Amino acid sequence: MARKTYNIAMVSDFFFPQPGGVESHIYQLSSKLIDRGHKVIIITHAHDDRKGVRYLNNGLKVYHVPFLVIYRQATFPTVFSFFPILRNICIRERIEIVHGHGSLSSLCHEGILHARTMGLRTVFTDHSLFGFADAASILTNKLLKFILSDVDHSICVSHTCKENTVLRASLDPLMVSVIPNAVVGENFRPRDYPAPSEQGAGFRAEPSPRLLGPDDMITIVVISRLFYNKGTDLLTAAIPRILENHPNTRFIIAGSGPKAIDLEQMIETNVLQDRVEMLGPIRHEDVRDVMTRGHIYLHPSLTEAFGTVIVEAASCGLYVVCTQVGGIPEVLPSHMTTFAKPEEDDIVAATGKAITAMRAGKIRTEKFHDEVKKMYSWSNVAMRTERVYDGICGTISEEEFYGFDTSGYNNGSRIRDFALIDRLKRYYGCGIWAGKLFCLCVVVDYLFFLFLEWWFPRENIDICPDWPRKPPAKDKAQDSMKIAMSRSTSSVRGPKLDR
Incomplete structure (x- = not known):
């Protein structure tokens, strides 16, 4: 049986031409996912003369959104002004999964929030460690808890990063995978x-x-x-x-x-x-x-x-x-x-x-x-990230994804529901005052979405032709064997696909 392919949008403030580990991670992961037959686009902010749409190697399309950069390449958080642009791009590109990167990326957090409102599956990758005592960390952790309360799955680049993210965002450890970075040898x-x-x-x-x-x-x-x-x-x-x-x-x-x-x-x-x-x-x-x-x-x-x-x-x-x-x-x-x-x-x-x-x-x-x-291999990272996509989209069963029967684990199914009332229940648990504020934000976001659906109907948005895709591999057993081998051999300190 052939693997299912997805239309994926990588959203982050951190991308080329600025150098850095997150930027390289997004580019290499996107390229390898394209090699595996998926459609991948990148949404980031404008950088100097880079505005609009650019094409990189392998047909990788980059949308440079003209937003104000305030500190260390992070854009000014506007919460709602990014929604019309993101909705237009997602409809044009027929996006199914929005994958955000970086705890300090405003575009990432806003993209995940709006994607959930639009009924899209979401994944978040954390590349950083933060404390718990200083004011900046407290604010960042509260915002992270807000966004990750309704995300389908999270990925961390190390076991230490996973422990840090689970504590900061009060996450179920089962909802977080460890997939490392890699290098092009x-x-x-x-x-x-x-x-x-x-x-x-x-x-x-x-x-x-x-x-x-x-x-x-x-x-x-x-x-x-x-x-x-x-x-x-x-x-x-x-x-x-x-x-x-x-x-x-x-x-x-x-x-x-x-x-x-x-x-x-x-x-x-x-x-x-x-x-x-x-x-x-x-x-x-x-x-x-x-x-x-x-x-x-x-x-x-x-x-x-x-x-x-x-x-x-x-x-x-x-x-x-x-x-x-x-x-x-x-x-x-x-x-x-x-x-x-x-x-x-x-x-x-x-x-x-x-x-x-x-x-x-x-x-x-x-x-x-x-x-x-x-x-370390980017092909292996892409293969394991694809497995996360399969898990959140229901392509594989929850028992196959998590490795055991989840029906009796913490109220059963781990797949997030898009119903507004269920989303509000998740956000309400983020704090006595913060929970109410987050619920209000989500309700306004939903009403804004309904307004956009009326003001800019989907049928009036042109669909972009896809870059020719590589045919996906038909042998899924070989991928499963590689994942099993990577669990036992690719980690210096325990398995890297630990949940």
Whole structure:
């Protein structure tokens, strides 16, 4: 029996041309879903001269909505003004599933709310970790609880991220899956690793070890947004001490942000211009070229749900020194990493330990690339995400989706009902005052939807012709076998499709 294909809209403020892990995740996942026969479009905000509709590789269509950006590429939350545009796009493209990305994306939250009002299935992917005590986190968590109270299913990129999201949004853990990020191995090859076009039939890479002498220069690479939560303050304090303790060492730092001025002042104060190279912002396609100039990748982040960049670094043959926070310990096996506490002294000590070990030849990075390629694959991520779509659309039974009979579990069926009264019951439980406010918002959204249906009838909206689709695979048993194998082999710390 052939697999069912879906029309999917990925909605988020975070997408190309701005760089980042969420942006790369959305693009790669969308491309692989298209390869599997689905129709995928992306809805994001306008970016400089990118407005209207753009086409990317593989027929991926991007709608750039002209909304005001207020902070870190997130648009100003308007709640209802996005609805007419989203409705028009969803009708034109015959969308069946709206998939939102990012806890801080206003377009994502509004898109999920309006999609539920329109009777569309919804999925949310969380890529971040948040606290519970500060004012910003409290507000974000309350809004997340509002949106996820009526979402069909949620996806997190690590087990730590799942625990965090379940607590923040008071979710049923069964309604949250863990599906990791991945990397395109061919795009992150070590320096001497042949490109795919240079690999003939029967090719097998035999990487040569990168042995370092006591006087050879070791280059430490840092590629990150230069914000507080990425540990830029720790990096600024640690660099002079690391360079003082290890003379034949230098840094290459790529990225931009408000903390860049602190790094520049540190370089000026300590006269380190010849040992610290600041590249500024770089394009995602240039990341590999920067990484292959180094030997060690330093990642001093204070919070991280997954950390795709450390997988990219390991794939490029770099040894990784990173803070032991969030979902980072789940990402790579221990022989590829040295962990440090998010403290200046510990980062200096861990980096020094890695430098000494590399000079002594105790760390062999030449096989990292092949190991990472086996662990992370976007095709596998797309296949498992498709299974989530099958589960929420009823293509597969709930028992098959969740792995057991749900009839006696927490009031039976997990599939969300679109009836307004059932939706209001779910929102009403979000808090004494917040629940009433959320119910009012949903009622207004529903009335607005009825107005749009009358003012702009569906039959007056032109239907867009579809980009030619690839025929879906007919062998579903092979996909099921791959999913079963990924549950037992693709995780460093337990199964990644844990519910």
